[in-house]
Amino acid sequence: MNYFWMIIKGVMMGIANIVPGVSGGTMAISLGIYDDMIYAISHLIKKWKNSLKILLPLGIGLAIGVVFFSYAIEFLLSQYTLPTALAFIGLILGGLPILFQEFRAAMKQKRVNLNITHIVVFLIFLY
Numbered sequence: 001m002n003y004f005w006m007i008i009k010g011v012m013m014g015i016a017n018i019v020p021g022v023s024g025g026t027m028a029i030s031l032g033i034y035d036d037m038i039y040a041i042s043h044l045i046k047k048w049k050n051s052l053k054i055l056l057p058l059g060i061g062l063a064i065g066v067v068f069f070s071y072a073i074e075f076l077l078s079q080y081t082l083p084t085a086l087a088f089i090g091l092i093l094g095g096l097p098i099l100f101q102e103f104r105a106a107m108k109q110k111r112v113n114l115n116i117t118h119i120v121v122f123l124i125f126l127y
Contacts, residue, residue, distance in 0.1 A: 010061015026095045
């Protein structure tokens with residue numbers, strides 16, 4: 001059953017990859033699988049069986065999401081441009097609180113406070 005949910009999460013990541021401005025990585029963080037996915041990729045050689053248990057279902061789901069939903073996204077963009085664009089903006093903005101929570105948790109875990117360097121780097125990349 002876990003493989004089924006990993007495929008579904010992969011489909012969601014695939015859909016996010018075809019949506020302009022939305023990242024599959026952001027979706028992975030939202031779905032709570034980012035750390036597992038990065039661990040599986042970085043240990044692909046040493047622990048290939050465990051890595052494949054994570055990456056194979058995700059890869060299948062990603063392929064399904066990209067192939068089957070790219071037509072739907074194209075149709076929605078051509079027929080319902082404004083509502084579709086607003087939905088994309090909502091997906092982008094909706095992912096920000098999750099990213100901010102992850103950022104705060106990482107900062108707290110490393111016992112680092114937000115400083116001017118962080119803000120300057122953020123503003124440079126925002127620009």
